[in-house]
Structure formats: structure tokens, C-alpha cells
Amino acid sequence: MRYGHFDDETREYFITQPDTPLPWINYLGCEEYFGLISNTAGGYSFFRDARLRRITRYRYNNVPMDMGGRYIYLRNNANGYSWSPSWMPVRRSLDFYECRHGMGYTKITSTSHEIMSQVRYFVPLGERLEVWELSLTNQRSTVANISVFSAIEFALWDAWDDATNFQRNFSTGEVEVEGSVIYHKTEYRERRDHFAFFACSEPLVGFDTQREAFLGSYRGWDSPLVVEQGQSENSIAHGWQPIGSHHISLRLHPSETRQIIFVLGYHENPRDQKFDPPDSQTINKRTASPLIARYLDPAQIQAAFDALHDYWDGLLSVYQVHTPDEHTNRMVNIWNAYQCMITFNMSRSASYYESGIGRGMGFRDSTQDILGFVHMVPERARQRILDLAATQLGSGGAYHQYQPLTKRGNNDVGSGFNDDPLWLVLAVSTYIKETGDWEILDEKVPYDNQVGSEEPLYGHLQRSLRYTIDHLGPHKLPLIGRADWNDCLNLNCFSSEPGQSFQTTTSKDGKVAESVFIAGLYILAAQEMESLARHLDRQTDVLAALETAVDMEDVLWQSGWDGAWFRRAYDDFGNPVGSQECAEGQIFIEPQGICIMAGLGLNNHLARLALDSVKERLATPHGILLQQPAYSHYYLHLGEISSYPPGYKENAGIFCHTNPWIMIAEALTGDGDQAHNYYLRINPSAREAISELHRCEPYVYAQMIAGRDAPTHGEAKNSWLSGTAAWNYVAITQWILGIRPSHSGLEIAPVIPSSWQGFSAQRIFRGVIYDITVERIGSGNSSHLFIDGQPVEGSIVPLPTPGTKVVKVRVQIGK
Numbered sequence: 001m002r003y004g005h006f007d008d009e010t011r012e013y014f015i016t017q018p019d020t021p022l023p024w025i026n027y028l029g030c031e032e033y034f035g036l037i038s039n040t041a042g043g044y045s046f047f048r049d050a051r052l053r054r055i056t057r058y059r060y061n062n063v064p065m066d067m068g069g070r071y072i073y074l075r076n077n078a079n080g081y082s083w084s085p086s087w088m089p090v091r092r093s094l095d096f097y098e099c100r101h102g103m104g105y106t107k108i109t110s111t112s113h114e115i116m117s118q119v120r121y122f123v124p125l126g127e128r129l130e131v132w133e134l135s136l137t138n139q140r141s142t143v144a145n146i147s148v149f150s151a152i153e154f155a156l157w158d159a160w161d162d163a164t165n166f167q168r169n170f171s172t173g174e175v176e177v178e179g180s181v182i183y184h185k186t187e188y189r190e191r192r193d194h195f196a197f198f199a200c201s202e203p204l205v206g207f208d209t210q211r212e213a214f215l216g217s218y219r220g221w222d223s224p225l226v227v228e229q230g231q232s233e234n235s236i237a238h239g240w241q242p243i244g245s246h247h248i249s250l251r252l253h254p255s256e257t258r259q260i261i262f263v264l265g266y267h268e269n270p271r272d273q274k275f276d277p278p279d280s281q282t283i284n285k286r287t288a289s290p291l292i293a294r295y296l297d298p299a300q301i302q303a304a305f306d307a308l309h310d311y312w313d314g315l316l317s318v319y320q321v322h323t324p325d326e327h328t329n330r331m332v333n334i335w336n337a338y339q340c341m342i343t344f345n346m347s348r349s350a351s352y353y354e355s356g357i358g359r360g361m362g363f364r365d366s367t368q369d370i371l372g373f374v375h376m377v378p379e380r381a382r383q384r385i386l387d388l389a390a391t392q393l394g395s396g397g398a399y400h401q402y403q404p405l406t407k408r409g410n411n412d413v414g415s416g417f418n419d420d421p422l423w424l425v426l427a428v429s430t431y432i433k434e435t436g437d438w439e440i441l442d443e444k445v446p447y448d449n450q451v452g453s454e455e456p457l458y459g460h461l462q463r464s465l466r467y468t469i470d471h472l473g474p475h476k477l478p479l480i481g482r483a484d485w486n487d488c489l490n491l492n493c494f495s496s497e498p499g500q501s502f503q504t505t506t507s508k509d510g511k512v513a514e515s516v517f518i519a520g521l522y523i524l525a526a527q528e529m530e531s532l533a534r535h536l537d538r539q540t541d542v543l544a545a546l547e548t549a550v551d552m553e554d555v556l557w558q559s560g561w562d563g564a565w566f567r568r569a570y571d572d573f574g575n576p577v578g579s580q581e582c583a584e585g586q587i588f589i590e591p592q593g594i595c596i597m598a599g600l601g602l603n604n605h606l607a608r609l610a611l612d613s614v615k616e617r618l619a620t621p622h623g624i625l626l627q628q629p630a631y632s633h634y635y636l637h638l639g640e641i642s643s644y645p646p647g648y649k650e651n652a653g654i655f656c657h658t659n660p661w662i663m664i665a666e667a668l669t670g671d672g673d674q675a676h677n678y679y680l681r682i683n684p685s686a687r688e689a690i691s692e693l694h695r696c697e698p699y700v701y702a703q704m705i706a707g708r709d710a711p712t713h714g715e716a717k718n719s720w721l722s723g724t725a726a727w728n729y730v731a732i733t734q735w736i737l738g739i740r741p742s743h744s745g746l747e748i749a750p751v752i753p754s755s756w757q758g759f760s761a762q763r764i765f766r767g768v769i770y771d772i773t774v775e776r777i778g779s780g781n782s783s784h785l786f787i788d789g790q791p792v793e794g795s796i797v798p799l800p801t802p803g804t805k806v807v808k809v810r811v812q813i814g815k
């Protein structure tokens, strides 16, 4: 069953009924000011950091699940009937409803009692504000007297403090109202140099800034007293819960349309110019006012919206493809790329499943996000790499997370996740392949943000590799530390007390438990390091990378191979995890993917054997399971993985992040049918038809789909913020469609389904447009390249002479 449909022309998903199985959300803003918005206008906004600069309030885990947002109430003044044009929060039925989520904007249209309402929400590029454009049309044959009420609830900035220290916050809230603008200035009197504003284009007949006055006591957002009575209270918040609500009264003639604009924003003043007059406590509005005026002007707004549209045109044009499969086209050309932008911006901080309070930017998360994002805005990827590297520790280890506002490592979680630093090597080499910007390796970057500790980025990468070699265990495999990629395989934790953090509790000295996954990742990273060092002509480093990779491979075959697949780890007792010897958790997906991506078993039949084991034991129609058999009990020596009921999350769920590793491995063995078949199993668009089972948004990936041991097999959870976005993008664009940057040019080596007769693609790479046509001339995936009509050896299109604008590539595949 579907709850809407795609429109690939407009790059929108149309939701046609408001009660989707879960809130289906979108993101506004892609630079500094961000918002989450659901299909019923729920959600919130923040400036840069969802914890430290939360602008509007949102209560997670609420009843109903999505409550609080960017609400508008309409009231028929003739009879007092009121409704929400976004259906929520009033939930009165609408005669028509449609929500279109697009690239950086959301548009909700509805009709009730012959009043048509349309609201378009977006964040203009370069601004720290969001615009809501409301237009109302009277479809009646008589005059309509309508009251419009806006409503948002301000958060008192630090979302953690807002939720926990509310006794203080009940006394700190402060606002100002001037004309049609409501200013939220809590804590501005003391250390904050920022305030929020909520402006309206129309003269007001009233306003409210005190939540209780607007809602009435004992009432919720679904039935505000002020809307019921049809008149605002003109309340001024003194503490308690400041809100912003404008009241506009309209007299609409038959067929008349009126536009009302609301602007919600964040503004900073220089510390010495906070007040006007200087000795007062009144906000200095000199720089904010012109900005507000600008975005209350419809012409300016349309120009800003067009600019946003053009921006996305540009970003998406970097990789466009036309294949025989609509789900591939749609995800590659639109939604998967879009999700990669969102994961790049948010890491795992703020979604409808991540509170924005607990996690900042994850080290391994953000480094992997870069893999799917770098081609869109390489300069931002560059900055992110340098920010991440600055949180690396002198030992080569890394803080697991950092706060986006301060860019400092997060001490609560600390370090010791032993895979973290290796991902940095992959991110940097991917960045250089995309851009050819070798200078990044010379950038001086500190360790742990300490002044004086700066070293060229190249040295950071060397230390990343060194960190693994400095932490080897009894089998000479890398020690796992707190956890590797699988945060829930906690082999040194041994936690028996409820409430202890699996991520930070370490009851063992960590000298025994080892990770086969990190060994595979190490080889992959060492290979990248080798090519970086070779380019720089650093022979010693080339040799060191080669030798350590070869040694690691030997160790892997000796202690990491289980006979028909790669093992996962060794626990604190030195026993294997992910082996035939185990009663449960015999085979894990991660080492099969990473080891084959590192090249293991490709020159003999062992990669094939491991992949056949995956197919036989882990593959389901809904995707590939993380491991099997699921853990049926909680095991002290395995940690959080066994805390989940079988089939959920890391305990044998379909953890979508890992599936593309198998797709890539299949492509490396040349099986395009299997690779693409796995691709489609978790492709959100392909799952749209089973939305009632999948439940999450059909336009973005979710972290997890319940595995076959779960009663709800096929149900997705935790949409949007997952490494799934970047890795699926990499798997389909670089390994199945086979178009991937390399240091010496654009490589094109498709491994596509046998039924495909070909495809065409446009890839903009280092400023040149590659116009690519692939045609099948026989079976198999061996390919022959013709550049501007001339045959070339190998699979790499060499970098063209400077000044070249377009390169035409024809690829013949099959024999």
C-alpha cells in the first residue's frame, strides 16, 4: 500500500494522506540553519547544533508521536469552526490534503470548508532563517471571514538544559513584541549574544507569547483556547514557556487569494552592541530588522526559492543516470544524493529517532558520510575532514564524537573505538580522488584541538594506521577496544548493571578481544595510504603500508577465516565470534563485506564462497541480516548486541549500512545480477509499494529493517541518519554503475544486471562533463572504453587536457 507517490520531474514526494504510518519528514536548510519538518508540519529548528542552539521546542517520544511544530490554525469566524491546514495538531478531517517534500522545502496544501490553504516552508541559502509562505484562497461564492493563528514554541536554547533544568527555565523566559515581530530573548540579558525572531507580513489583531495564555490551562496544541475564542490574549511571557503566535484577521472575497508570510530566524549581535539604547535591556534590532523586512517581501522570497532550486539542480547534476530501472534512477538522481547531504549535515544528531541532544558528529559516521557527499560540495567535505582530524588524539586514536558548535571532542563518550581512525584515511583518499587537491595533505591540523600540536594531515593518516598496528592482540589481529563499526559488539564491557552504558563501560583491560573487521578495514586503508604515499614519492611509507597490509592479510587468513566465511572477532576469552564453532552468531555480514572490499579471496574462490554463505544464511527478501543465528539471550561477554530481541538492530536485524558492502563485494566478483538484486531489496523506492509494512519514508533509507527472527520482519526504523545513505550511494554509483573517481582519471567499469542493455550517465568530475553511454554487446561485464570515438586501454578515462569541457565516453560491455 502507498501513502503517496513520487514525482521525479519536480523531484518531490507527494504524500496524499496525512496519517502516514509514521511521521514522514523532510529537512529544511543545508548550511547553518536547519529544520526538521513532518508531513503534518511537526518538527523544530536549530542553528548549527541541535543541542546547544535549539530555536524551537520539540518533545520526543511524545503522544502522539509527532506533536509540536510550525503550526497554523484557521478559524471560520462566522461559526467558530477551526482546523489545522496541516491536519495536525487539530486533526479535523480535510476535504483535500497533500504534502510535497522536495529538495530543501516542504509544501502542504489542503482544503476545508472551501478555504484552500497552501504553505511552503524553506530556508533561503546563506540565511539563518526560515520562511513560511501561506496563501489562502476563498473557494466559496460568499465572503469568508477567517482568523489565522500561527504558533511555535521557543526552546530555551540548550535542549538538554531545557528538558532537565526546567525549574530555572520557568523563570528565565523573556520576549519582546514590536509591531508584527515577536522576539525571543531568553538569556540574552546575560551571556547570549543571540536571539530569535518570528515575524509576520500582516498587521496583527493580536498575539501571544505565553503558552498557557494561548492554549488555556489543561489544554494541548490540538485545542488552543485562543483559537476557540477567536481572539488572542496579547500575552507577554515572563518565564514559563515562551511561544510565538500571531493573529491575523482576513476578509476574503469569493476567489480571492491572500498571501501571508511568516519568518522565523536566529540572529546574533556583537557583544558590545546587544542593546539599544546601550544601557537598556531592549534588543538592538538594527541589523535584524532589514533582514526581516527583506524576507517579508514576496518577490525576494520567490528569488530565494528559485536560488534554492537552482542550487539543487547544480548539486544533483554532478551525477545523473538513466538506466532501465526507475528505482535506481530515482534514488541516484534525487533522493539518495539528497539524503547524503542530510547525513553530511546532521551526522547522527537530529532526526525523529535521534534527539539531537545525545550525539554530536560521530567520527566514523561523518568520515563515512563524506564518501557519499564529497562530489556535491567538495569544499565542505574538505573542511569537515580538517575538523574531524583536529579531534584525533596524538596516539592516532580519536574522539568518537564532537559537538558541531564547539568542534571539540566529546568527553562523555571519549575514545577507544578502534576502527574510528581508519575511516579518516578512506575519507581523505576519497576526497583527493574526487578533487585532485593533494594540498590537503599539507594542511597543518592539531591533535585534540591543542595549539602547538599541529602536524600535516598526512601525518594524521600515518598515525591512524599506526594506531591499529600499536594495538594488536594475541592472534595479531587488531584489538577491538570499546567496539568497532558494530557499536553493539562490546567485547570488553561485561556489563551486568542496568543503565550502564555499553559504549563506555569497560570492565576488561582490552588486551584480548580482537576484531577481524578492523583487520579488513586496515588493509583497505593501507591500500589507500600506499597510493597516497606513492604519489608523494615517499618510498618508506609505500613499503610500510604494503608490508603491514600483507602481514595483516596473512593473519586474516590464519585466524580470521572460518572455512566458508570470515570470522567476526575473538572475545575476551580468546574464543571466536562469527564461527561455525559458535552456537549463535555463527556468521556476520560485516567481515564478509569489508574483507572482500579489501580484495581478499578475489583471486581464488574464497570471496565467492563467503558470498555464497551470505546468500544462503543471511539474505532475506527484505535485505541481508547482520548475523545468524540471532542471539537468544543476553550474553555478558558480547554486550549490547545480545540485548536486543532477536531480529532487531544489531542482533540479526537488516542493518542497512552493511548491505552495500555485500553489493560492492558482489560487483567485485563480477556478479551484477546479485549486486543489483541486493540493491533493490532495501531500495526505499522499491519498497514504496509495501509502505504499510516498511512504515518509514519511502524516499530515504532507514538504519534498520527488522530481520526474519522479528515478529515484524520487513518493518523499518530509524530513517534518515545512517551510513546507509552514503554506502548505498557508493555501491550503486561507483560499483554497480561503476563510475568512480581515481587518482589518474575517471574510472568506468560497470557491473550491471545481465538484463540491462545499457544505460547513460552524466558525471561532472573535476570541472569536466563526462557524457557516458554504456551498451551491452554480449553477456558478462568485461568493458571496452572509447573516448571521443577512440578506443583506450583499461578502464580509466585519463584526465583530459586543461580547458576540455566535455568528454564523450562510450563503453561496450560483454563479449
Ligand code: BGC
Pocket: 487, 488, 503, 640, 649, 650
Ligand atoms: C545503537 C547503535 C548505536 C549506538 C551508539 C546503540 O544503542 O544500537 O546503533 O550506534 O547505540 O549510540
Ligand code: NOJ
Pocket: 348, 362, 364, 365, 484, 485, 486, 487, 488, 650
Ligand atoms: C549506528 C552508529 O551511528 C554507527 O557508527 C555504527 O557503526 C552503527 N550504529 C552500528 O552499530
